[in-house]
Amino acid sequence: MSKACRPRESSIALEEKRRAAQEARDYLRFLGAWMRKPLQAGAIVPSSKSLARRMVRDIGVGDGRVVELGGGTGVFTRAILATGLPRDQLEVVEIEPALARSLRQTFPGVSIVEAPAQYFSQHAAGQPGDYQAVVSGLPLLAMDRDVQHGILEEAFRMLAPQGTMMQFTYSPRSPVKPGILEDLGLTIERAGQTLRNFPPATLFRIRRK
Secondary structure, X not given: OOOOHHHHHHHHHHHHHHHHHHHHHHHHHHHHHHHXXXXXXXXXXXXXXXXXXXXXXXXXXXXXXXXXEOOOOOHHHHHHHHOOOOHHHEEXXXXXXXXXXXXXXXXXXXXXXXXXXXXXXXXXXXXXXXXXXXXXXXXXXXXXXHHHHHHHHHHHHHEEEEEEEEEEEOOOOOOOOOOHHHHHOEEXXXXXEEOOXXXXXXXXXXXXX
């Protein structure tokens, strides 16, 4: 093997070690958040990269701002930025202080909003109608009717008329409680499923009627 190949191989190995170390740190942060508030975290492991790619596939560069609800360890945040969306067009809502601090360190230039999702507009950089998409990693199934209603109402207050909200759940059924969609003039459809996640996840797309 030529000496010229060795630096390249060494660089790849170092990058893999760096990535593995970052994923380990992310998992420990997520596990800590889950232990403090299991219902708020929703799952014991972060979402997979496969799920993240599916959640962000409708995002278009130049189509408007994006807000992520429940940033966690940044799995969806990385996927959103990988679409080419500028960092100053993304806002991430994360109520858990330790996770919010980590997100600020990991994603400089991205606005991290440390507030309940149903009050996001009070801290938003954009105006109602400026947002093309809401990407939600919130455990919506575990939330009561009033909280669900507040989150969806807030999301569609900020979304453009053709904007969409992507939500995933670990159940094949709709995560939105009966009556809320009708009350807010919304519709929901299954947008896919991925087994490459633990637990397996179902994706839902929510829109205005």
